[in-house]
Amino acid sequence: MARIIVLDPIAQEGLDMLAAAPGIEYEVRTGLKGAALRSALAEFDGAICRSGVTINGEALEGNKRLKAIARAGVGTDNIDKNVATRLGIVVMNTPTGNTLSTAEHTFTLLLALSRRVAEAHMTLCGGKWDRKTYMGSQVADKTLGIVGLGRIGQEVAKRANAFQMKVMGYDPFLSSEQAQKLGIQRVDKVADMFPHIDYLTVHTPLTPETTDLIDSAAIEKLKPGCRLINCARGGIYNEAALVEGLKSGKLGGVALDVFVEEPNTTSPLLKMPNVLCTPHLGASTEEAQQQVALEAVQLLINYFSTGE
Numbered sequence: 333m334a335r336i337i338v339l340d341p342i343a344q345e346g347l348d349m350l351a352a353a354p355g356i357e358y359e360v361r362t363g364l365k366g367a368a369l370r371s372a373l374a375e376f377d378g379a380i381c382r383s384g385v386t387i388n389g390e391a392l393e394g395n396k397r398l399k400a401i402a403r404a405g406v407g408t409d410n411i412d413k414n415v416a417t418r419l420g421i422v423v424m425n426t427p428t429g430n431t432l433s434t435a436e437h438t439f440t441l442l443l444a445l446s447r448r449v450a451e452a453h454m455t456l457c458g459g460k461w462d463r464k465t466y467m468g469s470q471v472a473d474k475t476l477g478i479v480g481l482g483r484i485g486q487e488v489a490k491r492a493n494a495f496q497m498k499v500m501g502y503d504p505f506l507s508s509e510q511a512q513k514l515g516i517q518r519v520d521k522v523a524d525m526f527p528h529i530d531y532l533t534v535h536t537p538l539t540p541e542t543t544d545l546i547d548s549a550a551i552e553k554l555k556p557g558c559r560l561i562n563c564a565r566g567g568i569y570n571e572a573a574l575v576e577g578l579k580s581g582k583l584g585g586v587a588l589d590v591f592v593e594e595p596n597t598t599s600p601l602l603k604m605p606n607v608l609c610t611p612h613l614g615a616s617t618e619e620a621q622q623q624v625a626l627e628a629v630q631l632l633i634n635y636f637s638t639g640e
């Protein structure tokens with residue numbers, strides 16, 4: 333019997349699939365960290381997680397049993413892959429299951445930010461019928477800059493085209509032909525689009541190159557009033573620079589689904605006007621969660637039945 337530990341809540345369909353899989357037994361143990369996580373991991377052959385648990389080197393060190401970790405989602409940045417590799421633990425992810433939901437959430441934030449939906453709603457709930465304060469901005473004929481044109485970035489580009497936006501984009505792996513097909517004006521450097529764009533959205537992993545990609549110096553070069561959206565990873569935008577950019581009026585708005593520190597209920601951005609934040613909900617749809625759970629479980633079933 334291969335024993336699987338489920339470390340974050342996953343869709344019931346995934347648990348049902350685990351229960352039906354021959355040669356597999358599972359336990360759900362969520363909210364683990366520190367010594368409790370380390371000793372729990374030592375009792376299992378495989379693990380499934382989302383982004384809630386942090387499987388750092390300390391949690392894995394000395395583990396002689398664990399063989400595979402499946403991440404129900406894209407980013408494996410909550411898993412220490414160097415230590416996992418050294419210990420012979422395979423780390424797998426499910427990169428496609430939440431693409432559409434995250435692209436849709438990006439567009440939700442872009443539109444809601446443009447029309448100040450959250451602030452207007454809060455004011456109305458507070459008993460004030462205010463039709464003057466929340467003047468918005470139409471997105472048609474505006475220009476969206478996209479950094480990172482992989483799965484999610486490309487889906488965002490398609491939706492922007494449907495909303496009659498112009499799209500500029502930067503990705504080192506995007507060819508001119510692909511860009512043309514997607515209706516994207518490709519640039520050679522991220523900064524080349526700064527003076528032209530009304531909106532900027534990032535869809536890259538967090539790497540040394542993308543950390544603080546948008547800092548105070550970059551914000552200085554943006555078109556005044558530019559609105560920034562991040563549904564990728566906290567830290568691609570420097571959060572202190574966002575606060576300064578909003579205070580100075582250089583930025584027209586900021587919408588974040590992801591933060592440097594998560595969970596986060598204390599960011600100064602949460603108290604600022606022209607800001608819209610959600611608690612890492614990009615992939616939180618029934619459809620995406622069902623799909624990533626099923627894919628992650630299938631990866632472990634395959635691994636423990638065939639070793640691949």
Ligand code: NAD
Pocket residue numbers: 406407408427430431434479480481482483484485502503504505535536537538539541542563564565589590612613614615616
């Ligand atoms: P992907 O791998 O398909 O695309 C990432 C793209 O970024 C690639 O095309 C790559 O070439 C490009 N890239 C890498 N470094 C770059 C750089 N320095 N400059 C420009 N482009 C660069 O990944 P994806 O599935 O589209 O996911 C994108 C991001 O969204 C990831 O960080 C992922 O973890 C995150 N994500 C967040 C949520 C959420 O809930 N908010 C959900 C899913 C994915």
Ligand code: MLT
Pocket residue numbers: 382383384404405406407408430614615
């Ligand atoms: C991902 O990388 O897949 C997302 O951040 C969504 C999640 O954490 O489930």
